[in-house]
Amino acid sequence: MSVTAPKGFEAAGVAVGLKSSGKEDVAVVINRGPLKVGAAVFTSNRAKANPIIWSQQVIQDGTVEAIVLNSGGANCFTGSFGFQTTHQTAEKAAELLGVSAGDVLICSTGLIGMGDEVFRAKVLTGTEQAIAQAGGDGGVAASEAIMTTDSKAKRSIVTRDGWSIGAMAKGAGMLAPGLATMLVVITTDAVLDAAEADAALRASTNRSFDRLDSDGCMSTNDQVTLMVSGASGITPTAEDFTEALAEVCLDLARQLQADAEGASHDVTIEVVHAASEDDAVEVGRSVARNNLFKAAIFGNDPNWGRVLAAIGTTDAAFDPYDVDVWMNGVRVCTAGGPDAPREAVDLTPRATHLLIDLKVGDATATILTNDLTHDYVHENSAYSS
Amino acid sequence: MSVTAPKGFEAAGVAVGLKSSGKEDVAVVINRGPLKVGAAVFTSNRAKANPIIWSQQVIQDGTVEAIVLNSGGANCFTGSFGFQTTHQTAEKAAELLGVSAGDVLICSTGLIGMGDEVFRAKVLTGTEQAIAQAGGDGGVAASEAIMTTDSKAKRSIVTRDGWSIGAMAKGAGMLAPGLATMLVVITTDAVLDAAEADAALRASTNRSFDRLDSDGCMSTNDQVTLMVSGASGITPTAEDFTEALAEVCLDLARQLQADAEGASHDVTIEVVHAASEDDAVEVGRSVARNNLFKAAIFGNDPNWGRVLAAIGTTDAAFDPYDVDVWMNGVRVCTAGGPDAPREAVDLTPRATHLLIDLKVGDATATILTNDLTHDYVHENSAYSS
Numbered sequence: 001m002s003v004t005a006p007k008g009f010e011a012a013g014v015a016v017g018l019k020s021s022g023k024e025d026v027a028v029v030i031n032r033g034p035l036k037v038g039a040a041v042f043t044s045n046r047a048k049a050n051p052i053i054w055s056q057q058v059i060q061d062g063t064v065e066a067i068v069l070n071s072g073g074a075n076c077f078t079g080s081f082g083f084q085t086t087h088q089t090a091e092k093a094a095e096l097l098g099v100s101a102g103d104v105l106i107c108s109t110g111l112i113g114m115g116d117e118v119f120r121a122k123v124l125t126g127t128e129q130a131i132a133q134a135g136g137d138g139g140v141a142a143s144e145a146i147m148t149t150d151s152k153a154k155r156s157i158v159t160r161d162g163w164s165i166g167a168m169a170k171g172a173g174m175l176a177p178g179l180a181t182m183l184v185v186i187t188t189d190a191v192l193d194a195a196e197a198d199a200a201l202r203a204s205t206n207r208s209f210d211r212l213d214s215d216g217c218m219s220t221n222d223q224v225t226l227m228v229s230g231a232s233g234i235t236p237t238a239e240d241f242t243e244a245l246a247e248v249c250l251d252l253a254r255q256l257q258a259d260a261e262g263a264s265h266d267v268t269i270e271v272v273h274a275a276s277e278d279d280a281v282e283v284g285r286s287v288a289r290n291n292l293f294k295a296a297i298f299g300n301d302p303n304w305g306r307v308l309a310a311i312g313t314t315d316a317a318f319d320p321y322d323v324d325v326w327m328n329g330v331r332v333c334t335a336g337g338p339d340a341p342r343e344a345v346d347l348t349p350r351a352t353h354l355l356i357d358l359k360v361g362d363a364t365a366t367i368l369t370n371d372l373t374h375d376y377v378h379e380n381s382a383y384s385s
Numbered sequence: 386m387s388v389t390a391p392k393g394f395e396a397a398g399v400a401v402g403l404k405s406s407g408k409e410d411v412a413v414v415i416n417r418g419p420l421k422v423g424a425a426v427f428t429s430n431r432a433k434a435n436p437i438i439w440s441q442q443v444i445q446d447g448t449v450e451a452i453v454l455n456s457g458g459a460n461c462f463t464g465s466f467g468f469q470t471t472h473q474t475a476e477k478a479a480e481l482l483g484v485s486a487g488d489v490l491i492c493s494t495g496l497i498g499m500g501d502e503v504f505r506a507k508v509l510t511g512t513e514q515a516i517a518q519a520g521g522d523g524g525v526a527a528s529e530a531i532m533t534t535d536s537k538a539k540r541s542i543v544t545r546d547g548w549s550i551g552a553m554a555k556g557a558g559m560l561a562p563g564l565a566t567m568l569v570v571i572t573t574d575a576v577l578d579a580a581e582a583d584a585a586l587r588a589s590t591n592r593s594f595d596r597l598d599s600d601g602c603m604s605t606n607d608q609v610t611l612m613v614s615g616a617s618g619i620t621p622t623a624e625d626f627t628e629a630l631a632e633v634c635l636d637l638a639r640q641l642q643a644d645a646e647g648a649s650h651d652v653t654i655e656v657v658h659a660a661s662e663d664d665a666v667e668v669g670r671s672v673a674r675n676n677l678f679k680a681a682i683f684g685n686d687p688n689w690g691r692v693l694a695a696i697g698t699t700d701a702a703f704d705p706y707d708v709d710v711w712m713n714g715v716r717v718c719t720a721g722g723p724d725a726p727r728e729a730v731d732l733t734p735r736a737t738h739l740l741i742d743l744k745v746g747d748a749t750a751t752i753l754t755n756d757l758t759h760d761y762v763h764e765n766s767a768y769s770s
Contacts, residue, residue: 047697047705077693077705079722112690113723215676220694291600291676291757292765299766305497308462309605312432320432320462337464338498372676372766374759380677381684
């Protein structure tokens with residue numbers, strides 16, 4: 001179901017040969033209303049793909065009729081020809097749907113630098129086919145069409161009293177979103193205006209996708225889009241809607257983490273008693289990006305020294321000699337010195353919990369990351385993506 | 386020869402069982418004068434090992450009589466017991482040499498959290514043995530005693546008209562110095578005062594060790610020490626001395642890069658036409674720390690898209706659509722679009738050259754890094770260090 005779970009949406013996923021596997025590679029999600037509200041957040045990478053540049057303009061007025069997504073090519077750094085491809089895709093969709101091209105979002109994912117004449121022809125064909133096939137049962141096919149190195153499609157649905165939120169996501173590498181992540185499309189039939197949709201989306205992504213840092217590499221094509229049909233006729237409170245949206249976003253973030261390229265551990269880094277939430281995030285992210293720590297987790301080695309060395313590179317408030325570190329429930333470092341022996345820690349489960357107690361304040365934050373494995377190196381050296 | 390090449394220095398390296406291999410693990414370098422000038426730069430990691438905390442006090446007055454170094458344990462996060470071990474080591478050396486403990490520097494390297502009673506006893510024994518054996522031919526043994534995962538000892542000598550500089554270094558992992566790197570001891574028989582030694586050392590490390598970023602992980606124990614005996618009786622100009630010192634530092638930085646754990650490529654990232662040197666360093670370092678770029682180099686994949694994605698995360702002045710990227714002499718990206726085909730680039734040699742032309746100014750900087758390999762993951766997951 002995914003994006004077609006809420007009332008008022010149609011979707012499809014079709015295969016036009018952008019993927020060498022022959023699998024689905026172009027998806028469309030259409031908002032049939034009555035509302036045509038949209039909100040989106042984008043990668044903060046200054047090197048932005050053509051679809052990002054286009055979509056940032058489209059979202060300005062808070063109106064979105066449809067979104068077209070393709071895998072098999074990022075259309076990033078493909079020059080003015082690539083931008084025209086994005087523009088033509090929106091024009092094609094608009095023409096077929098009888099709407100304005102300025103209300104059609106575009107997303108692409110795949111190899112940077114990929115976006116030639118063949119790519120353009122296939123994307124335009126896919127857009128035409130997808131719109132022709134779009135229906136209320138197309139959510140699953142759409143979620144499969146945006147997969148790249150993903151081993152499984154990511155979907156999420158939350159149902160409340162009379163209204164619901166549906167969503168799909170792709171992502172398995174370059175997972176270090178800054179303000180957004182990967183390709184995510186979220187739909188809802190709740191009644192919201194553009195400002196409410198934008199506020200709820202930013203609040204939800206801020207503590208879900210933005211806290212996922214699998215490999216420290218920020219993508220050029222990240223986009224999270226929320227489309228609002230209002231077809232339920234129900235207007236939830238801002239608190240209720242944001243809470244439900246945050247639940248969907250965190251569910252998808254966990255799915256992205258669980259499917260990260262080559263990973264053998266899903267590491268939850270919980271930083272507590274920080275002076276501020278920013279400090280907690282900085283500490284968690286620094287540890288999440290430390291290759292030595294990540295390789296140690298792969299080796300089931302509770303190497304807390306690498307954790308402290310990573311914390312030491314931050315500007316966060318802490319006393320190096322008053323920090324506690326726990327791994328999977330065992331305190332391995334107390335007050336900046338050794339505590340339980342390494343043998344006491346079992347790091348064999350995929351789910352790994354690292355708790356860092358900074359002992360200076362009341363703020364907390366949780367960062368999601370993965371370990372650094374042979375398979376990560378293999379996937380990212382043997383295949384261009 | 387290394388640190389005993391210049392006149393006025395004695396050194397030794399002895400084995401006391403800190404290394405399970407039974408190889409040399411404690412080194413000493415003694416300045417016999419007539420000058421006893423010293424300068425040092427330290428890791429900027431806020432999580433500092435006990436020897437760093439001690440040495441930062443010792444160097445305040447610009448006088449250094451001797452330095453004691455051990456491998457086989459970092460004596461970092463070992464509590465007050467660990468600090469007392471460092472203090473006792475300096476006291477022991479001072480007593481045997483008839484000098485003040487406040488003029489004896491200490492360096493340690495090895496596993497963080499390692500520094501118990503057995504460690505202390507071995508370090509004290511090693512200090513005693515090394516001082517007893519110290520002589521003008523001890524430079525090689527000293528350079529071997531500070532090795533950890535290094536596959537070879539790192540030494541460098543520069544000879545000028547009547548004076549010389551000798552040096553030794555260790556380092557193969559956690560290579561992302563901030564103001565310093567690894568353990569490095571440099572000696573000279575030129576005549577300099579403490580302020581001149583300090584200025585020359587900072588100028589030289591700033592563009593050598595500080596530009597090395599092998600794996601993005603900053604150590605807790607980095608220290609670069611310069612010891613001045615003045616035994617040649619010759620006073621070079623500040624320019625001549627700094628130029629010679631910079632040559633030694635860059636030579637050692639290249640040796641560290643060439644021996645980085647598990648690396649199969651030595652990557653020189655040259656950033657040109659940047660708006661400022663800081664911008665050039667930021668861009669080079671961002672690329673050097675991008676795991677996807679590093680894995681691509683391991684796979685001999687000229688993936689310039691990952692280079693641009695890394696540049697896009699910086700605050701440096703540049704236009705994403707006016708950047709050129711060259712790999713091993715082939716321009717693979719022009720003005721933010723594809724140029725020469727990937728087949729045109731030969732990435733099989735270990736020496737790899739990445740040139741990034743930002744086209745906005747006149748500043749330049751070169752960052753040295755390595756690729757991300759299966760062997761890096763293996764070495765840092767299978768062994769605790």
